[in-house]
Amino acid sequence: MTATVMERRIRLSGLLVVVGLLLQMLTLPMTHPLAFVGFILLGCPLVAAGMLFFLYLLVSHETP
Amino acid sequence: MNTTPLILISFTAIAAALGLLTALRPELTRVRGGKIFAFMALCILPALAMWAGVNEHLERSTSTQFCLSCHVMADFGKSLYVDDKSYIPAVHFQNHFVPPDHACFTCHTDYTLFGDYKAKWRGVHHVLVEYLGTIPKPEDIKLYTAYNNRECLHCHAGMRKYEETSSHHKNPEMLAQAASNQLSCISSGCHDTVHDVANLKDATFWTPKENGK
Numbered sequence: 315m316t317a318t319v320m321e322r323r324i325r326l327s328g329l330l331v332v333v334g335l336l337l338q339m340l341t342l343p344m345t346h347p348l349a350f351v352g353f354i355l356l357g358c359p360l361v362a363a364g365m366l367f368f369l370y371l372l373v374s375h376e377t378p
Numbered sequence: 379m380n381t382t383p384l385i386l387i388s389f390t391a392i393a394a395a396l397g398l399l400t401a402l403r404p405e406l407t408r409v410r411g412g413k414i415f416a417f418m419a420l421c422i423l424p425a426l427a428m429w430a431g432v433n434e435h436l437e438r439s440t441s442t443q444f445c446l447s448c449h450v451m452a453d454f455g456k457s458l459y460v461d462d463k464s465y466i467p468a469v470h471f472q473n474h475f476v477p478p479d480h481a482c483f484t485c486h487t488d489y490t491l492f493g494d495y496k497a498k499w500r501g502v503h504h505v506l507v508e509y510l511g512t513i514p515k516p517e518d519i520k521l522y523t524a525y526n527n528r529e530c531l532h533c534h535a536g537m538r539k540y541e542e543t544s545s546h547h548k549n550p551e552m553l554a555q556a557a558s559n560q561l562s563c564i565s566s567g568c569h570d571t572v573h574d575v576a577n578l579k580d581a582t583f584w585t586p587k588e589n590g591k
């Protein structure tokens with residue numbers, strides 16, 4: 315896997331994490347069921363997907 | 379003022395900023411230090427932010443304010459202020475037998491290993507119905523299953539007033555039957571006035587004095 319492909323994938327995983335964290339940040343000031351659902355059903359899966367994708371990149375990366 | 383949300387928001391913002399930096403400059407990961415930085419920014423910090431956020435949201439979702447923020451729950455909230463001792467929730471709420479700021483959750487959670495999570499899962503379903511489904515009238519809202527005495531006995535079991543009151547000894551087996559849930563506390567004709575939202579228009583209400591004065 316070339317460095318560029320790897321870096322592009324890291325970028326994708328970073329963006330997933332950032333979008334998830336931003337969603338979580340938006341819901342944190344609110345005490346409302348919609349905020350809870352937004353956090354649990356949107357924010358968490360996005361962050362988890364980004365983290366898991368990054369971890370997958372780590373283990374799938376072949377060192378030259 | 380509760381500072382926990384502010385700390386959490388700040389922490390999440392820092393994690394997001396570091397994640398963004400990694401996303402914008404992935405070439406950082408070409409060196410060892412950059413790899414460690416990326417691991418912190420894309421794994422450790424987001425995981426910590428998520429864990430803290432889940433805890434905060436779960437804790438907040440146990441508040442009375444949270445439950446009553448859906449319009450359909452307004453009458454149930456109102457029933458907590460009925461000035462009538464036969465209304466079980468009102469007596470518990472007004473006398474602080476349950477924490478007033480966690481009143482709904484205290485009685486409507488199964489005191490079992492996964493009771494909290496079951497309650498939250500049902501809550502998610504309620505939110506979907508509120509926004510995507512047909513909202514029932516307050517008086518048509520029913521419990522999923524018959525109210526289990528376990529939830530009452532979580533506090534009342536072992537309580538002197540509960541165990542010694544004469545009405546609980548009408549027959550010698552009464553307490554044992556209540557403990558085994560064979561005799562319901564609320565549907566056996568004893569403590570059967572619960573929220574009774576259908577009859578709220580005829581009720582009189584208690585107004586708490588401000589600041590407890």
